[in-house]
Amino acid sequence: MLVKIEHAKTPNESKASYRAGCKKVMSNISEKRICQNCRGEFIIEPDDFGFYEKIGVPPPTFCPECRFQRRLMWRNERTFYKRTCDLCKKNIISTYDKNQSFPVYCQKCWWSDKWNPYEYGIDFDFSRPFFEQFKELLSKVPMLNMQNDDGVGSVNSEYAQDFAFSKNCYLTSVGWYCDNVMYSYYTCYDRDVVDSFFINNSEKCYECFESDRLFDSKYSHLCFDSVNLNFCYDMRNCQNCFMCTNLRGQNYYIRNEPYTREAYFEELKKENLDKKDKIDKHRIELKEMMLKCPNRFVHIIKSLNCTGDMLINSKMSLDSFWVSNLENCRYLMLMDGAKNSYDCNNSGNPELCYESVTPDNSFNNLFTIFCWKCSYVFYSNNCHSSNNLFGCIGLKHGEYSIFNKRYTKEEYTELRKKIIEHMKKTGEWGEFFPSIISPYSYNESFNLDFFFLNRNEAIDKGFSWKEDKERNYIITLHKEEIPNSIDNVDENILNEVIECQHSGNCEHKCSKAFKIIERELKFYKKMNIPIPTLCPNCRYYERLKQTNPLKLWHRKCMKPGCNNEFETSYAPDRPEIVYCEKCYQQEVY
Ligand SMILES: [Zn+2]
Ligand SMILES: [Zn+2]
Ligand SMILES: [Zn+2]
Ligand SMILES: [Zn+2]
Ligand SMILES: [Zn+2]
Structure with missing residues (x-):
């Protein structure tokens, strides 16, 4: 019997002509490669070769999943520390703890002219590997306490990680154009949204x-x-x-x-x-x-010729998850608006970007971390509104710079070429920053949310691990005393240290206790919602548990008598009923 394989897109013939604008395709056959990291097999398709050629990088040596993991080491979504700004000495919270070797500045200081990133500039040393020198620069240049634009593009959103163009947002990560969003993850164009x-x-x-x-x-x-x-x-x-x-x-x-x-x-x-x-x-x-x-079998909404899951309003984009408004992309996660880009996560509006963490509103960023509004920026971290940078950290409106040193356009072009040649010899060119030089430990990083390793497993795999500090909160409201109805809650709740129902006995990075802020209470009152009984981390991980993994499995439609097959993010051992498009459409009304 003929088995029909169902894709959410019509495969192959259409995508070849659209994706990556790759007119000069080097090869028209797919190639099997062995991942340098996990030793698993992965496929590079003709269009992919076209993309790599267009942006001038060699094909990847890591499989897509290992590439994703390597980038996730550079994001810390919810492990925040109290510390002081190393410039103005005010109390702040930060994704970096006190033990980091580099200074950490509050947003007002970091974005100000009170310091000069070019003071940290170094000459590239051709006798040493690139990443070793980058790590040294990373240990010195001041970093932003949280990646956001509070006081610049955002208002009253100091405690929002990876947030922009928003106001009144609190303990929420990843998003933009929001108003009064709290305790959420990945929210765009929202208002009054909580948890x-x-x-x-x-x-x-x-x-x-x-x-x-x-x-x-x-x-x-x-x-x-x-x-x-x-x-x-x-x-x-x-x-x-x-x-x-x-x-x-x-x-x-x-x-x-x-x-x-x-x-x-x-x-x-x-x-x-x-x-x-x-x-x-x-x-x-x-x-x-x-x-x-x-x-x-898949949640692809208002989209054309796409694969992945939770894909909205997109076209010609493959293997992408939790994304909207993509065009001609592949291997993107948690993205809003992207064109001709591969291997990026947590970002909006990048174009022709590759292997980058949050290349917001950027053009042709390759191997960058939190570089916003940039163009032609390579191997750089936390540089903004800049162009033509290579190996730079912490620049604003920088150009033609290498390792935080300014050059003429001609000098820059020449030196950049020589460094790339050097990196080819050291095997670094085309590779994203190694996990080991990230300032975050495995259990602080975003990796924990998708590739859960316990302490020993992480250490065995060569990742660093941060031991939990004993938190000595004095709980003033025990879990059994949390009011059942919002009617029985008044302003006094704002003074309580509330015990989390999980009391630290879970794998959620449970903070054991939590507080409620004024705006939050207002929201619960207005919406008639009882106050939460879990700490924000436990709430987040409980929600994450209900989503499908960022992976696809080949399965058969479960409707008796139907033989359609498809790629789905529902793993074969899951209890849900999974139908092909045709059978599913017969069931919704
Ligand atoms: Zn791999
Ligand atoms: Zn400061
Ligand atoms: Zn908890
Ligand atoms: Zn928990
Ligand atoms: Zn079916």
């Missing part, structure tokens, strides 16, 4: 994830273009629904049954969405419903 994950263009949302264009919704997953959802899963264009799955264009539904408007609100009242104990029961009920409903 959410990969949610864009939304307002008044709580505990929503992998969703887009939601308004006034709570505890919902994979919901799009909807209003007033509570405990819903996989919904589109719906309004006023509670405990529903797989609905399209419906209004006033409870447990997938229709109600009149009056009856809906009458019934909803009985569900006690303002009570903690009821919410816990609803969570369990939704989980049970999700195991009975069919899942589309």
Whole structure:
């Protein structure tokens, strides 16, 4: 029997002509390579060779997953330290602890003219490897306490990591153009959003994830273009629904049954969405419903010729996850808007970028970390609004610079060429920064979220590990005393040190205790939500656990009698029902 392999795209013929603008394809056959790191096999396709040729780098020697891992070592999303700004001495929080050898400046100081990054400039030494010298520069140049633009492009968002163009955001990571977003991860163009994950263009949302264009919704997953959802899963264009799955264009539904408007609100009242104990029961009920409903094999929304998962409004992009608005890209994660780019993560609007961490609004950044609004910047870290840099750290409006030394255009071009030749000999050219020179330990880095290793495993693999410091919080509100309803909470809660329900007995980097801030309390009151019982880290990891891994497996449609096969992010041993497009479409209504 003929087995139809289903892709969310129509494969091959169309992508070859579009991707990477690669007219001069060196080879028209795919090549199998062995990853230099994990020894696993990976494939480089003709289009990929075209891309590497276009940007002038050799094909990768690491497989896509090892490349991703290597970049993740340079991000710290949620391990923050109290310390002082090494310039103005004010108390700050930072992704870097006190033991780092480089100074750490608060945003106001770092972005100011009170220091000069060119003072740290060094001559390149052709008798030594590139990365060794880069590590030395890294140990001296002042770093930003948090990667954000507070006081420059953002307002009152000091405690937001990797955030830009936002206001009033707090303990939230990755996003831009947000207002009043707290305790969330990857939010773009949102307002009044708390405890959410990969949610864009939304307002008044709580505990929503992998969703887009939601308004006034709570505890919902994979919901799009909807209003007033509570405990819903996989919904589109719906309004006023509670405990529903797989609905399209419906209004006033409870447990997938229709109600009149009056009856809906009458019934909803009985569900006690303002009570903690009821919410816990609803969570369990939704989980049970999700195991009975069919899942589309992949979540690719409004996109053309794409592979990966959680891909929205994109075209001709492959192997990408948690992304929106991509064009001709491959191996991108957590991105909004990108063109002709490969191997980038956590970024917006890069073009022709490769192997870069957060090359926001940049053109032709190769091997960069947090270099925003740059062009032609290579092997650099934390440089902004700059062009033509190689091996630089901490420059603002820099140009034609190498290892923080300024050159003429001609000198720069010549020296850059010589360094690349040198790096070819040392085997460094074309490789991203080695994990070992990252200022973060494995368990501080973003790696922990996707490639979980315990202490011994990480050390065995050559990663550094940071021992947990004993936190001596004096808990003033024990977990069994947390009020069941928001009605029983007043301003006094702001003074309490609340015990996390997990009390550190989990693998979530549990902080054991947490506080509630004023804006947050206002949000809970306005939305009629009971206060949380888990610390922000535990809340985040509980949500992350409900998402699919950034990986695809080859599987068969589970609908009896259907033989369609596909690539899906649902691993074969998972309990969910996974259908091909055709069978899934027959089940949604
Ligand atoms: Zn590998
Ligand atoms: Zn300062
Ligand atoms: Zn916790
Ligand atoms: Zn926990
Ligand atoms: Zn099927």
